[in-house]
Amino acid sequence: MSEAKLGVAFFTLLRRDLMLAYRHRAQMMNPLLFFVIVVSLFPLGLDPEPELLHTIAPGVIWVAALLAAMLSLDTMFRSDFEDGSLEQLLLTPHPLPLLVLAKILAHWLVSGLPLLLLAPLLGMLLNLGSEGLLPLLATLLLGTPILSLIGSIGVALTVGLRGGGVLLSLLILPLFIPVLIFAAAAVGNAEAGIDITGQLAFLGSLLAAAFALAPLATAAALRISLN
Amino acid sequence: MSIIPNWLHRLSSPKNFYRFAGTASNWCGWIALVLIIAGLYYGLIDSPPDYQQGDSARIMYVHVPAAWMSMFVYVVMASSAAVGMIWRIKASSAFANASAPVGAMFTALALLTGMLWGKPMWGTYWVWDARLTSELILLFLYLGYMALNSAIEDRETAARATAILALVGVVNIPIIHYSVEWWNTLHQGATVTKLDKPSIHISMLIPLLLMAFAFKFYYLSNVFRRARCELLERERGKAWVRELVGGEKGE
Amino acid sequence: MNEEARIEAVGLAMSRNDRYIFTDLNFSLEAGQILQVEGHNGSGKTTMLRILCGLTLPTDGEIRWCGENIRKNLAEFHAQLAYVGHAPGIKDDLTPLENLELARNMDRARPGVSGEEVLERLQLPAFCDDVPCRNLSAGQRRRVALGRLLMLDAQLWVLDEPFTALDPSGRRLVEELLSEHAKAGGMAVMTTHHAVNLDGCPVERLQLGT
Numbered sequence: 001m002s003e004a005k006l007g008v009a010f011f012t013l014l015r016r017d018l019m020l021a022y023r024h025r026a027q028m029m030n031p032l033l034f035f036v037i038v039v040s041l042f043p044l045g046l047d048p049e050p051e052l053l054h055t056i057a058p059g060v061i062w063v064a065a066l067l068a069a070m071l072s073l074d075t076m077f078r079s080d081f082e083d084g085s086l087e088q089l090l091l092t093p094h095p096l097p098l099l100v101l102a103k104i105l106a107h108w109l110v111s112g113l114p115l116l117l118l119a120p121l122l123g124m125l126l127n128l129g130s131e132g133l134l135p136l137l138a139t140l141l142l143g144t145p146i147l148s149l150i151g152s153i154g155v156a157l158t159v160g161l162r163g164g165g166v167l168l169s170l171l172i173l174p175l176f177i178p179v180l181i182f183a184a185a186a187v188g189n190a191e192a193g194i195d196i197t198g199q200l201a202f203l204g205s206l207l208a209a210a211f212a213l214a215p216l217a218t219a220a221a222l223r224i225s226l227n
Numbered sequence: 228m229s230i231i232p233n234w235l236h237r238l239s240s241p242k243n244f245y246r247f248a249g250t251a252s253n254w255c256g257w258i259a260l261v262l263i264i265a266g267l268y269y270g271l272i273d274s275p276p277d278y279q280q281g282d283s284a285r286i287m288y289v290h291v292p293a294a295w296m297s298m299f300v301y302v303v304m305a306s307s308a309a310v311g312m313i314w315r316i317k318a319s320s321a322f323a324n325a326s327a328p329v330g331a332m333f334t335a336l337a338l339l340t341g342m343l344w345g346k347p348m349w350g351t352y353w354v355w356d357a358r359l360t361s362e363l364i365l366l367f368l369y370l371g372y373m374a375l376n377s378a379i380e381d382r383e384t385a386a387r388a389t390a391i392l393a394l395v396g397v398v399n400i401p402i403i404h405y406s407v408e409w410w411n412t413l414h415q416g417a418t419v420t421k422l423d424k425p426s427i428h429i430s431m432l433i434p435l436l437l438m439a440f441a442f443k444f445y446y447l448s449n450v451f452r453r454a455r456c457e458l459l460e461r462e463r464g465k466a467w468v469r470e471l472v473g474g475e476k477g478e
Numbered sequence: 479m480n481e482e483a484r485i486e487a488v489g490l491a492m493s494r495n496d497r498y499i500f501t502d503l504n505f506s507l508e509a510g511q512i513l514q515v516e517g518h519n520g521s522g523k524t525t526m527l528r529i530l531c532g533l534t535l536p537t538d539g540e541i542r543w544c545g546e547n548i549r550k551n552l553a554e555f556h557a558q559l560a561y562v563g564h565a566p567g568i569k570d571d572l573t574p575l576e577n578l579e580l581a582r583n584m585d586r587a588r589p590g591v592s593g594e595e596v597l598e599r600l601q602l603p604a605f606c607d608d609v610p611c612r613n614l615s616a617g618q619r620r621r622v623a624l625g626r627l628l629m630l631d632a633q634l635w636v637l638d639e640p641f642t643a644l645d646p647s648g649r650r651l652v653e654e655l656l657s658e659h660a661k662a663g664g665m666a667v668m669t670t671h672h673a674v675n676l677d678g679c680p681v682e683r684l685q686l687g688t
Contacts (some may be wrong), residue, residue: 004557004586012583016569023571023610084565087533088626092585093557153395157388163378170374171392174367175399178406185413206402217395224387227534381495383537461496 017106057126058187072111097215112144135190139183156221252451259444266437290340300330308390320386325453331369357411479663489539517686560632566623570612637668
């Protein structure tokens with residue numbers, strides 16, 4: 001009788017999700033394009049005056065990041081739900097929160113991390129300036145995993161429902177607000193020369209709390225959705 | 228479970244809860260009416276106008292208790308939803324679902340009165356001050372709860388899903404509050420944007436507390452009534468409901 | 479396989495949308511036994527299987543594995559369980575072999591069995607090996623889904639309409655798998671409309687929705 005190994009299962013799931021994303025890499029690009037397009041709308045809707053753009057850049061980039069995260073979150077459990085793979089996950093002897101963590105990690109690597117790669121481009125579009133770029137990357141690095149973690153709870157709650165993406169946004173966007181506030185403020189403050197360690201520390205502790213608690217809530221929500 | 232008193236345990240049966248809630252709703256309703264009249268009298272007529280804001284500050288007698296209620300109801304909603312989920316007590320879940328629209332109403336009331344208060348003070352109806360912004364986000368949380376509730380067809384599943392959402396919300400509310408407060412101090416404009424009650428005086432405290440209690444009783448009265456309706460619907464196949472509704476012999 | 483193993487449903491009742499689908503359902507199954515659950519559409523067969531697996535929470539009653547409520551140690555119960563439901567539970571973007579390896583790595587693997595051997599047993603034509611499952615027919619996909627039963631070391635099989643979409647040779651394959659499983663001391667609960675012919679293996683029947 002062999003033992004089912006958690007480590008093997010975790011990395012198998014992670015690898016599987018990354019592989020599936022890669023086989024659909026065209027679809028992977030969509031939220032990223034959305035990210036860029038949304039950011040581009042602001043200069044078009046407002047005045048492309050460099051000073052103005054410089055002021056609104058941190059907030060706009062972060063709001064766009066939130067929206068892009070919302071778009072990509074929907075895919076986290078949907079395909080697994082539809083083909084029955086999700087219930088198979090619930091039937092393994094492994095703790096569901098840890099398997100969920102593997103999926104969240106895969107999701108972040110595919111949808112969150114690329115936002116960081118796009119950040120310099122967007123900084124250029126909005127005249128962010130060089131002092132703002134590193135703080136922006138730091139906040140994205142800390143903040144996007146939080147979005148994936150908290151977002152996964154909402155996705156798990158709505159995965160079988162008709163309301164779909166819009167309902168998810170209603171549920172999750174209010175919960176994203178603390179991340180938005182601290183991340184955007186951190187970038188703005190950094191540009192003004194103010195020390196932002198406090199804000200980064202807050203984001204870090206949010207990340208730690210989300211990392212510890214969100215998978216539990218998501219696992220519970222999945223069991224409910226698959227009842 | 229021996230820590231739960233017997234009367235509370237009996238209340239968990241939908242039939243008993245229905246009856247209790249009926250009487251309780253009526254009593255609470257009358258008490259609320261009396262308290263509101265008393266509170267409004269003391270607040271609008273008998274108490275002194277604020278030395279700084281004059282009579283317009285009187286709106287705080289509605290605004291402040293409404294804001295307190297919006298928070299209080301969310302916590303009660305989350306707790307009763309959790310109890311309903313963990314111990315599978317329909318009456319508790321019904322209580323939670325009934326609390327959501329009432330809580331949303333108090334939040335909206337707080338927002339509205341905040342806006343009415345703001346107009347004479349700052350010249351505009353809406354300012355992004357910490358209190359109003361927090362209340363707005365809280366309204367979104369309530370509406371999200373109600374949206375999720377209506378999106379799930381099976382009532383038992385809905386009860387559990389909304390319980391998770393409410394618990395996640397309860398954990399996040401302090402974080403959101405803190406974030407909004409911090410954000411507000413960052414962007415303190417030229418106008419003073421504190422909607423807190425001005426220096427509190429005993430003659431102001433009494434109407435405030437009267438209104439607070441009035442709202443609590445109103446909340447109970449309203450929620451008991453709504454919860455009864457939901458329980459009636461959820462238990463529609465049971466004998467006690469059929470007897471109640473018309474004495475038709477079911478097949 | 480544990481010869482003393484048994485699965486029991488005790489006082490099961492389930493309501494959906496506040497209406498009862500079934501009440502006071504009881505049965506038990508021991509090692510080497512197969513249970514066929516029958517009933518008209520809507521009698522709750524699928525729901526009952528999901529309750530058996532621990533996916534759905536019953537309104538009343540409990541499921542016991544080896545005498546103990548499965549809720550007490552769901553992980554241990556799941557280590558002994560293999561479920562093939564309505565949905566195939568395989569990824570359409572992966573090849574059959576990748577799907578089988580996936581199933582094996584996520585759960586308790588049957589020792590000494592390789593993905594290739596299982597694929598051969600499933601009698602899939604050769605071209606299927608390198609092709610993502612979305613390019614296979616429904617019957618071929620179901621064979622891959624059933625492959626999980628051979629990859630995993632599970633004593634209890636729970637199968638929801640396993641014969642769906644299968645041609646006669648596919649149906650014979652499932653019957654063979656079931657007989658072998660029972661003879662080796664395993665047990666299975668399945669729903670099906672088809673008459674099941676397992677050589678030498680008695681099949682208990684349970685009727686839902688009477």
